[in-house]
Amino acid sequence: MTVPPTDTSHPDYFHRVVDCQWACPAHTDVPEYIRLIALGQFSDAYIVNRESNVFPGILGRVCDRPCEPACRRGRVEDKPVAICRLKRVAADHKDDISSRLPVIPAQKNGRKVACIGAGPASLTVANDLLPLGYEVVVFEQWDKPGGLMRTNIPAFRLPETVLAEEIGYIEQMGAQIRYNSRIDSLRQLLETGGFDAVFVGSGAPKGKELKLPGRTEGGANIHIGINWLESVAFKHLDRIGEKVLIIGVGNTAMDCCRSSLRLGAREVKVMARKPRQFFKASEWELEDAESENVEIVVNHSPKAFVVEDGKLKGMLFEQMAYDFDGRGRITAERVTGETFIAADDVILAIGQENAFPWIENDLGIEFDQWHVPVVDVTTHQSTRPGVFFGGDAAFGPKNIIWAVEHGHQAAISIHNHCMGQPVTERLPPTLNLSSRKMGLHEWSYKNDYNPVERRLVPHVSLVERFKKISIEVELGFDAEQTAKEVERCLNCDIQTVFEAKACIECDACIDICPTDCLTITQNGEEAELSQRLKAPRKHPHQPLYVSAPLKHTGRVMVKDEDLCVHCGLCAERCPTAAWDMQKSKINLPHANDHQWPSPQQRKTA
Amino acid sequence: MSFINKPKVRHPDLPQNQLGLTRRDYEGAMSTLCAGCGHDSVTSSITQAIWELNLRPEQLAKLSGIGCSSKTTAYFASGAHGFNSVHGRMPSIAAGANAANKDLHYIGVSGDGDSLSIGFGQFAHAIRRNVNMLYICENNGVYGLTKGQFSASADIGTRSKKGEENRQAPVDPCLAALSLGGSFIARSFSGDREQLVPLIKAGLMHKGFAMIDVISPCVTFNDHVGSTKSYEFTREHYHEAVHTDYIPARTEITASYGAGEVLPVQMHDGSQLRLRKLDKDYDPNHRGKAFEYLRTRLRQGEHVTGLIFLSPGHDPDMHEMLHTTDVPLNQVPYEQLHPGAAGLASILKRYA
Numbered sequence: 001m002t003v004p005p006t007d008t009s010h011p012d013y014f015h016r017v018v019d020c021q022w023a024c025p026a027h028t029d030v031p032e033y034i035r036l037i038a039l040g041q042f043s044d045a046y047i048v049n050r051e052s053n054v055f056p057g058i059l060g061r062v063c064d065r066p067c068e069p070a071c072r073r074g075r076v077e078d079k080p081v082a083i084c085r086l087k088r089v090a091a092d093h094k095d096d097i098s099s100r101l102p103v104i105p106a107q108k109n110g111r112k113v114a115c116i117g118a119g120p121a122s123l124t125v126a127n128d129l130l131p132l133g134y135e136v137v138v139f140e141q142w143d144k145p146g147g148l149m150r151t152n153i154p155a156f157r158l159p160e161t162v163l164a165e166e167i168g169y170i171e172q173m174g175a176q177i178r179y180n181s182r183i184d185s186l187r188q189l190l191e192t193g194g195f196d197a198v199f200v201g202s203g204a205p206k207g208k209e210l211k212l213p214g215r216t217e218g219g220a221n222i223h224i225g226i227n228w229l230e231s232v233a234f235k236h237l238d239r240i241g242e243k244v245l246i247i248g249v250g251n252t253a254m255d256c257c258r259s260s261l262r263l264g265a266r267e268v269k270v271m272a273r274k275p276r277q278f279f280k281a282s283e284w285e286l287e288d289a290e291s292e293n294v295e296i297v298v299n300h301s302p303k304a305f306v307v308e309d310g311k312l313k314g315m316l317f318e319q320m321a322y323d324f325d326g327r328g329r330i331t332a333e334r335v336t337g338e339t340f341i342a343a344d345d346v347i348l349a350i351g352q353e354n355a356f357p358w359i360e361n362d363l364g365i366e367f368d369q370w371h372v373p374v375v376d377v378t379t380h381q382s383t384r385p386g387v388f389f390g391g392d393a394a395f396g397p398k399n400i401i402w403a404v405e406h407g408h409q410a411a412i413s414i415h416n417h418c419m420g421q422p423v424t425e426r427l428p429p430t431l432n433l434s435s436r437k438m439g440l441h442e443w444s445y446k447n448d449y450n451p452v453e454r455r456l457v458p459h460v461s462l463v464e465r466f467k468k469i470s471i472e473v474e475l476g477f478d479a480e481q482t483a484k485e486v487e488r489c490l491n492c493d494i495q496t497v498f499e500a501k502a503c504i505e506c507d508a509c510i511d512i513c514p515t516d517c518l519t520i521t522q523n524g525e526e527a528e529l530s531q532r533l534k535a536p537r538k539h540p541h542q543p544l545y546v547s548a549p550l551k552h553t554g555r556v557m558v559k560d561e562d563l564c565v566h567c568g569l570c571a572e573r574c575p576t577a578a579w580d581m582q583k584s585k586i587n588l589p590h591a592n593d594h595q596w597p598s599p600q601q602r603k604t605a
Numbered sequence: 606m607s608f609i610n611k612p613k614v615r616h617p618d619l620p621q622n623q624l625g626l627t628r629r630d631y632e633g634a635m636s637t638l639c640a641g642c643g644h645d646s647v648t649s650s651i652t653q654a655i656w657e658l659n660l661r662p663e664q665l666a667k668l669s670g671i672g673c674s675s676k677t678t679a680y681f682a683s684g685a686h687g688f689n690s691v692h693g694r695m696p697s698i699a700a701g702a703n704a705a706n707k708d709l710h711y712i713g714v715s716g717d718g719d720s721l722s723i724g725f726g727q728f729a730h731a732i733r734r735n736v737n738m739l740y741i742c743e744n745n746g747v748y749g750l751t752k753g754q755f756s757a758s759a760d761i762g763t764r765s766k767k768g769e770e771n772r773q774a775p776v777d778p779c780l781a782a783l784s785l786g787g788s789f790i791a792r793s794f795s796g797d798r799e800q801l802v803p804l805i806k807a808g809l810m811h812k813g814f815a816m817i818d819v820i821s822p823c824v825t826f827n828d829h830v831g832s833t834k835s836y837e838f839t840r841e842h843y844h845e846a847v848h849t850d851y852i853p854a855r856t857e858i859t860a861s862y863g864a865g866e867v868l869p870v871q872m873h874d875g876s877q878l879r880l881r882k883l884d885k886d887y888d889p890n891h892r893g894k895a896f897e898y899l900r901t902r903l904r905q906g907e908h909v910t911g912l913i914f915l916s917p918g919h920d921p922d923m924h925e926m927l928h929t930t931d932v933p934l935n936q937v938p939y940e941q942l943h944p945g946a947a948g949l950a951s952i953l954k955r956y957a
Binding site for chain 2: 508552569
């Protein structure tokens with residue numbers, strides 16, 4: 001069995017080659033916006049971002065960055081391109097883009113959609129539906145929009161002005177946000193609201209509890225992380241004790257410990273049950289916390305809160321030891337001792353859950369055994385037609401960029417639902433390829449490999465940053481750093497496209513390829529063929545391109561996409577232009593690409 | 606020719622040779638030859654061969670004359686010694702360098718113009734002297750650097766890019782070398798790396814003059830229909846008579862061959878060549894038969910490839926014939942090399 005010729009006409013093939021875009025839940029066209037930043041076209045770069053991720057300024061600061069671990073540069077060298085920080089550059093340096101926001105039709109389509117919670121998912125639904133003439137009403141329990149982006153991310157990481165600006169665009173587009181309007185009964189909304197569809201984007205607002213002895217007695221100084229952050233965000237709380245313990249090592253824990261330092265804590269310890277490799281927090285958030293002298297204590301399992309005379313004194317921990325197997329998994333654990341650590345306050349940051357006390361049982365909306373709603377992963381529709389879920393409310397806690405993508409997908413479903421189309425009727429992604437060849441050896445992109453290392457983003461000094469909780473710690477790249485960092489992008493969307501018919505098997509491409517990703521060889525079974533490549537196949541999950549048989553010898557051209565640096569030398573050295581460098585543009589349909597005649601129009605037709 | 610240099614970045618798991626070097630460490634300057642030139646493939650095969658032989662670049666001397674082919678030496682082993690001579694005079698420079706330092710490995714890269722026209726006399730005498738070197742003739746049948754006129758190796762009946770037919774008899778470097786007493790004569794094709802790399806290794810380790818005629822298509826002026834040295838024609842009229850495997854010294858020999866199929870040849874450094882006869886009746890140790898075989902196949906329009914002839918006896922190289930010192934001459938102290946006034950007088954006395 002030989003490998004059949006790779007079908008590169010399927011949009012997924014070249015999409016996968018653009019690792020960052022493929023990894024991004026919203027599939028942001030990263031290489032394109034990095035090139036625009038390189039050209040100084042910050043507003044254009046911002047708009048490219050906004051089309052897919054809606055909140056470039058916010059995400060350029062606090063995104064979970066699934067793109068970066070995926071980045072090819074991280075495989076070719078060591079560190080990926082600082083994609084997230086470049087996004088912020090576009091957002092910080094753009095001009096006024098309000099004239100470039102989607103045009104909102106004066107003539108509405110007569111359909112009304114309710115969104116519950118003014119977080120990223122709901123706001124994305126509004127962003128996608130308003131240009132189609134929908135009336136979108138967003139119900140928000142607080143007096144400010146943003147959801148967990150505002151309540152759970154401290155201002156020193158995400159300034160209020162950035163939130164206000166980007167949410168402001170959506171209000172400017174006509175989203176009606178009803179503040180201080182908590183929904184207490186979905187039934188009431190469904191029966192009396194007059195909405196054609198309801199989108200639930202209310203997040204996962206319930207912090208997990210740690211039921212240990214002393215929890216009730218010491219309650220005044222024991223806080224649930226996300227609630228505590230919320231109180232800080234709304235300035236209901238501006239002090240904490242000198243000695244603070246944070247239980248848990250997720251990203252919320254990092255926000256809690258760093259916030260504590262800004263509210264008067266002197267000694268902050270983050271307590272982890274397991275060793276570092278099991279931490280849930282992103283590596284960079286751990287680094288940021290540690291650089292502020294937060295101590296992270298591993299292998300300590302909480303045992304009890306110690307309360308004396310009705311006052312919390314600290315916590316009792318069991319010291320843990322673990323055994324591992326060859327793959328680093330824990331096979332056994334033991335308690336080796338016990339220790340007391342003094343504390344004035346304890347913050348619990350051990351996870352959060354969905355909570356829907358306001359959804360009645362008899363509305364036809366089913367929940368699973370963990371009280372998570374039963375939601376279709378593609379359409380986001382619940383078991384009740386016309387009610388959709390997205391963001392953390394749909395499948396449990398994820399992150400902002402996932403919430404945005406949920407919003408996009410739910411918006412398509414809502415649009416279909418309102419236009420009388422099946423929610424499953426969705427356009428497939430499409431692909432455009434266009435050559436970047438300008439002349440004999442000229443390409444309309446910068447193909448030279450720059451070996452420069454990843455730039456480090458500057459931070460406000462350790463003395464300055466603690467003066468106020470609203471001082472943003474990260475400063476963003478300066479012009480020089482930006483100029484260097486953009487050069488690190490490998491332009492993975494400038495694809496190597498091969499035409500087997502034209503190849504004369506002169507080996508020129510094979511010889512010139514700096515990372516040895518090309519091989520001409522006899523076809524064979526994939527596993528065996530992979531053994532005969534010019535350089536070892538390092539990451540078998542990366543796509544392998546196999547051409548049609550070549551005309552002179554019937555051998556095949558094989559390309560391991562893994563480490564291709566998209567320098568274009570194969571195309572430059574090809575005498576017959578069998579290789580060409582072509583830009584791939586992946587079009588991922590949003591709600592406005594689904595153009596249905598409105599139900600009234602169809603009736604009259 | 607390319608506008609950007611080949612980036613230094615490399616595959617992180619590229620294998621290393623015994624010196625801890627990767628193939629990339631044996632690269633040279635960026636080629637300025639036409640895209641698709643066979644010569645660039647030859648460069649790559651040379652790079653591969655010297656990497657596999659674990660040679661340090663400074664153990665190597667690269668020599669060339671003039672022509673597209675002669676640019677090749679710039680494109681591999683930047684750390685090696687090198688000399689780019691006037692047109693056709695590379696064999697003299699090689700002989701001179703080899704006379705001074707016989708410890709280096711010499712690679713001369715020439716072409717059909719440089720070797721078979723202007724430098725034909727030089728080529729012939731280097732073979733006669735059995736200079737210990739590898740001589741690669743990148744043979745494309747045209748003068749590429751002057752826009753594609755027929756060269757001395759153009760076959761009768763081959764057509765130029767404009768359509769004219771060649772009527773003059775070609776000089777075949779392998780036949781010429783056979784008749785001049787060459788001790789190692791091979792032909793290969795730039796597009797057949799599996800054949801060429803072991804031949805280069807064998808040629809470098811052969812003590813004496815090793816000549817490899819490499820059909821190396823000129824992608825710009827001689828890769829059209831009607832050409833007998835195009836990629837397509839060569840692949841179709843390609844006849845491998847003998848395949849050579851190069852077995853380094855101290856390698857456990859695991860492959861087994863049927864009797865009579867394989868001729869093992871011991872090299873002076875302990876390595877071994879194993880000649881696999883793909884044409885049963887062919888005898889690569891018989892100069893006369895080799896000559897006849899080549900002529901017959903040539904008349905049939907076929908390119909016979911492989912190690913065409915390997916001298917079965919011991920053919921003394923230039924140094925043996927001249928009875929030079931065991932220590933390379935450039936390392937003999939000046940006092941010993943120079944007889945001095947008294948020494949000269951005593952020598953002259955012999956002729957008095």
